[in-house]
Amino acid sequence: MAAKYRIIFMGTPEFAVPSLQxxxxxxxxxxxxxxxPDKPKGRGRKLSPPPVKELALAAGLPVLQPTKVRTPEFLEELRAYRPDLMVVTAYGRILTGPVLNLPRLGTINVHGSLLPKYRGAAPVQWAVLNGDPETGITIMQMDEGMDTGDILLPGSLAIQPDDTSGTLAVKMAALGGRLLIEALELLKAGxxxxxxxxxxxxxxAPPLTKELSPIDWQKSAQKISCQIRGLDPWPMAHTTLEGKWLRFFAPQVIPGPVREAPGTLCRADKTGLTVATGEGYLRLGEVQLEGSKRxxxxxxxxxxxxASGIRFPT
Structure with a gap:
């Protein structure tokens, strides 16, 4: 049996939980x-631990939550654990060379794209936004660049027509965990x-902003569908209705010639809201009006x- 490595795991959100698990x-x-560090959440702004911390504590593991990662004190704290390897999955902080090179085998990362495509903070979301047919996970050797390190092991994943950034992230996180173990076994075998x-x-793959949210109905139904799904669960795509934002979800592209002006509500019934676009129609299965629930x-x-015939601004 191959010798075990002493591993320090670095990760924060739900996406990182399958890797640690x-x-x-x-x-x-x-x-x-x-x-x-823990962050305030909810109406009471009570401090809540990140998902990775919850799993680590349940497993009885020591948890470090530094406010700064570029200090000699943090480096010494890591060194005390005598790691052979560090594994990073969506930690959310930029790590410097002294930290990355501390373990004798360096630091590997579970990155949410097929590198070199989508280097940056939001690779899952941009794959959906851009209408890619597939994406994947790359196990990579980290360096001080933004996702520029050597590729160790890639794995692809198809993007389904109804995938949102949220649903795709769940699938990718699971793939990341499986691929990480495969990479470790290959590493141990040389x-x-x-x-x-x-x-x-x-x-x-820069961070998402709310400036991406407004819908331009002159774009094609396919592009708007990608926008709606890529911005779900945040920051979400919207139009306006009587001065309030109206968010859309669960889009379905209906191809065909369009007779109405882009943004025109052509049909509103139990099947959804059907809106004309610059190319094709878009049926929207779920909505959220400002001040209401989805x-x-x-x-x-x-x-x-x-009423049919109203027109959303574009």
């Missing part, structure tokens, strides 16, 4: 877990050669009927 299920020696990235093929279009229309 995979290490634990595989019997790896996780000596410590590093995640971001069969995980690094491959340089082709920088000429690199594309950015609900089916059918439930929304029972409380607020909409």
């Amino acid at each position: 995979a290490l634990l299920d595989h019997g790896e020696e996780v000596v410590a877990v590093v995640c971001q 069969n995980l050669p690094p491959q340089k990235q082709d920088d000429s093929l690199a594309t950015p 609900m089916s279009a059918d439930a929304f229309l029972r409380g607020r009927p909409l």
Whole structure:
């Protein structure tokens, strides 16, 4: 049996939980877990631990939550655990060379794209926003660049027509856990050669902003569908209705020639809201009006009927 590595795991959100769980299920020696500090949540703004911390505490693992990662004190704290390897999955902080190079085997990352495509903070979301047919996970050797390190092990995943960033992230997180264990086994066997990235093929995946939310109905139904699904669960795509934002979810593209002006509500019934676009129609199965909860279009229309022919601004 291959010798176990002393591993420090670094991760924070739900996306990172399957990676840590995979290490634990595989019997790896996780000596410590590093995640971001607890943050206030809810109306009471009560401090809540990140998902990775909850799993780590349940497993009886030491948890570090530094407010700063570029200090000698943090470096010494890591060194005290004598790690052979560090594994990073969506930690959310930029790590410097002294931290990355501290373990004798360096630091590997579970990244949410097929590198060199989508380097940056939101690779899952941009794959949906851009209408890609597939994405994947890359296990990579970290360096001080933004996702520029050598590729160790990639794995692809098809993007389904109804996938949102939220549903796709769940699938990718699970794939990340499986791929991480496969990479560790190959590393222990001395069969995980690094491959340089082709920088000429690199594309950015910057953080999402609310400026991406407004819908331009002159775009095609397919592009608007990608926008709605790519911005779900945050920051969500919207139009306006009588001065309030109206968010849309569960889009369905209906191809065909369009007779109405883009943004025209052509049909409103229990099947959804059907809106004309610059190319094709878009049927929207769920909505959320400002100040209300997300609900089916059918439930929304029972409380607020909409007449065909109204036009959403574009």
